Amino acid sequence: MTSVLEVKNLSRRFGNLQAVDGLSFDVKPGEIFGLLGPNGAGKTTTFHLLTGLLAPDAGEFFLNGKKADPTDGRSRVSVGVAFQKPSVDGKLTGRENLEMGAALYALPQTLAKEKIKIALERSGLAARAGEAVEKYSGGMRRRLELERVLLSDPKLLILDEPTQGLDQSAFRSFWDVILALRKERGMTVLLTTHDPREAEFCDRIAVLDKGRLLVCDTPEKLRAKVGGEVIVVEAERAGELSGEIASRFSVSPVVSGDQISFEKEKAHELVPRIVESFPVGRIRSVQVHRPTLADVFLKITGRGLEQETTEAAA
Amino acid sequence: MNGTQAISSPAETGISMEEESTFRYELATVWVLLVRDLRRFFRQRSRIAGALIQPLLFWLILGSGFSGTFRMEGSEGLGYLEYFYPGILLQVVLFTSIFTTMSVIEDRNEGFLQAVLVSPSSRLALVLGKSLGGTSIALFQLVLFLLVAPWAGFPLGDISWPVLLTVLFLTGLCLTGIGFFMAWKIGTIAGYHAIMSVLLLPLWVLSGAMFPVPDDPAWLATIMRFNPMTYCVEVIRWCLYGLGALPPAGGTGIPLLTAFLLIALFAVFAQGVAWLACRKGE
Numbered sequence: 001m002t003s004v005l006e007v008k009n010l011s012r013r014f015g016n017l018q019a020v021d022g023l024s025f026d027v028k029p030g031e032i033f034g035l036l037g038p039n040g041a042g043k044t045t046t047f048h049l050l051t052g053l054l055a056p057d058a059g060e061f062f063l064n065g066k067k068a069d070p071t072d073g074r075s076r077v078s079v080g081v082a083f084q085k086p087s088v089d090g091k092l093t094g095r096e097n098l099e100m101g102a103a104l105y106a107l108p109q110t111l112a113k114e115k116i117k118i119a120l121e122r123s124g125l126a127a128r129a130g131e132a133v134e135k136y137s138g139g140m141r142r143r144l145e146l147e148r149v150l151l152s153d154p155k156l157l158i159l160d161e162p163t164q165g166l167d168q169s170a171f172r173s174f175w176d177v178i179l180a181l182r183k184e185r186g187m188t189v190l191l192t193t194h195d196p197r198e199a200e201f202c203d204r205i206a207v208l209d210k211g212r213l214l215v216c217d218t219p220e221k222l223r224a225k226v227g228g229e230v231i232v233v234e235a236e237r238a239g240e241l242s243g244e245i246a247s248r249f250s251v252s253p254v255v256s257g258d259q260i261s262f263e264k265e266k267a268h269e270l271v272p273r274i275v276e277s278f279p280v281g282r283i284r285s286v287q288v289h290r291p292t293l294a295d296v297f298l299k300i301t302g303r304g305l306e307q308e309t310t311e312a313a314a
Numbered sequence: 315m316n317g318t319q320a321i322s323s324p325a326e327t328g329i330s331m332e333e334e335s336t337f338r339y340e341l342a343t344v345w346v347l348l349v350r351d352l353r354r355f356f357r358q359r360s361r362i363a364g365a366l367i368q369p370l371l372f373w374l375i376l377g378s379g380f381s382g383t384f385r386m387e388g389s390e391g392l393g394y395l396e397y398f399y400p401g402i403l404l405q406v407v408l409f410t411s412i413f414t415t416m417s418v419i420e421d422r423n424e425g426f427l428q429a430v431l432v433s434p435s436s437r438l439a440l441v442l443g444k445s446l447g448g449t450s451i452a453l454f455q456l457v458l459f460l461l462v463a464p465w466a467g468f469p470l471g472d473i474s475w476p477v478l479l480t481v482l483f484l485t486g487l488c489l490t491g492i493g494f495f496m497a498w499k500i501g502t503i504a505g506y507h508a509i510m511s512v513l514l515l516p517l518w519v520l521s522g523a524m525f526p527v528p529d530d531p532a533w534l535a536t537i538m539r540f541n542p543m544t545y546c547v548e549v550i551r552w553c554l555y556g557l558g559a560l561p562p563a564g565g566t567g568i569p570l571l572t573a574f575l576l577i578a579l580f581a582v583f584a585q586g587v588a589w590l591a592c593r594k595g596e
Contacts, residue, residue, distance in 0.1 A: 051432045071593075073336050073434035081432040085424035091354045100426070103346045104433040106338040148429070 002065045004029050004156050004188040010059035012045055019045040021211035032189045036199045037208035038305050043192035047160045051081045080154030084161040086145035090134030094125050094144050101148035119147040139170035159191040175201055194305050196293035209301045226291035226299050229267035233260040234284040256304035343435035347443025355451045365455045373402045389563045399466035400551040401523025407452045407485050408518050412510050414448030415493030419503055441588045449486030456482055468554040478553035484581045485546045491584025498591045522547045526564025539566055542580040545573040
């Protein structure tokens with residue numbers, strides 16, 4: 001089966017910073033594929049390369065088996081792109097924004113009208129379709145952006161940090177839509193994210209750090225790399241405490257900010273022993289959880305997903 | 315001619331069909347951008363009011379202020395309000411171009427232009443659509459401002475309207491092209507303001523808008539002769555008197571057709587430069 005997107009050795013440098021470094025992966029039809037990494041990992045640069053906003057220094061990518069050429073608009077017809085900062089015009093109404101979106105893909109008038117009607121109903125924006133978008137909430141703008149992108153029936157949807165800054169209910173409803181689309185239309189989705197919850201919705205995840213792809217696998221298999229359970233100890237002087245925990249319980253903890261975390265089989269049995277081993281006040285809290293994709297990232301890179309890579313690209 | 319060859323291979327027909335369809339995207343994109351700029355303009359009342367009142371104030375205040383001292387050799391009866399009027403027409407195009415293309419800076423990173431950039435259309439459609447939007451807004455303001463032309467000494471019946479509107483349209487393409495190029499290259503609003511006031515404002519002052527091309531100093535006359543805007547003002551002035559009249563005094567004395575071609579050429583150049591700037595990914 002031909003991949004919807006095949007990326008080969010894609011690279012891009014900004015001055016001294018190698019923002020994307022020899023990236024290769026492929027996305028299969030109907031797959032939800034996530035690029036997971038902290039800010040500065042090269043996700044946004046990758047997004048810009050794949051949407052033709054940036055030219056790569058090296059490498060290439062194929063859309064439905066055809067080599068993508070940024071100067072040839074035809075390769076962009078079947079790709080829908082939603083931006084982190086929605087590309088909507090605040091001065092115009094929701095309906096007008098959708099009309100412009102339909103026009104950019106040269107949809108015939110009657111078809112566009114029909115689709116816009118459906119889009120407004122599905123997104124729950126129908127009642128406010130005549131209002132200027134600058135009065136919309138962040139979640140509503142994202143919904144409008146998504147509906148606008150969907151008007152052209154893209155085969156591949158590329159989303160940049162689609163739910164960043166959304167509250168829990170907006171996050172849920174956004175993913176309900178994406179999952180429904182995949183089911184109904186067999187749509188393929190590529191997204192960038194630094195949110196481990198979001199990554200859980202992906203069929204496969206490519207873990208990015210410093211412009212490189214570290215591993216690419218299903219969330220389940222990635223989680224298996226961590227094994228056991230994860231203990232997170234929060235403390236003021238995390239570095240110091242980490243050494244003591246390491247020697248006393250023969251584990252290999254990773255420090256990230258004021259958090260010390262490590263994995264172990266049946267880790268929950270350790271919790272009382274950790275608490276009892278140190279005087280009151282040295283430890284702020286101790287938690288146990290099943291490994292998340294954030295733990296996977298920490299295990300692979302030694303750094304947390306929330307931490308920004310120091311030499312982050314703008 | 316030879317119909318058998320025209321049918322040729324199916325692959326070739328496929329390509330020509332696809333080429334046809336990309337042209338639809340280009341047209342649609344130009345239209346979307348043009349309509350969008352007009353809608354935005356007409357929805358902001360303060361912008362409309364400002365756009366109409368500003369040139370009028372500029373003309374009356376500066377024009378009255380200088381009218382006591384202004385003397386032009388060979389045309390003693392010419393008042394400054396009359397002399398300055400064509401310059402204000404250029405100023406309207408200039409300010410509108412700066413204002414509309416400035417929006418490219420933010421729009422491109424967190425606005426609607428992002429959607430245009432990833433759409434099937436080319437960057438040329440982007441430049442043309444944005445330029446036509448700005449130029450149309452300018453033309454709307456100009457037509458309203460031209461209603462006061464009789465008070466400046468230009469009876470509406472004498473004006474050569476088709477040529478005047480064409481040259482104003484071309485001037486719009488010149489200045490929006492430059493504005494787009496600068497906005498794309500500079501990328502920050504503060505930097506854009508700085509460059510535009512250093513570059514475009516002098517271009518206006520030295521266009522014959524405020525004073526005629528002098529005999530002395532020669533260097534000033536040379537700069538003005540190299541300034542494409544000088545020819546815009548000259549043709550605008552000529553059209554206001556009517557093309558049947560003698561060429562207006564204080565200009566370069568260039569033939570009308572040559573001036574017109576120079577303006578058209580510069581419009582193509584400005585649009586081309588803007589297109590080249592945004593054509594490739596950075």
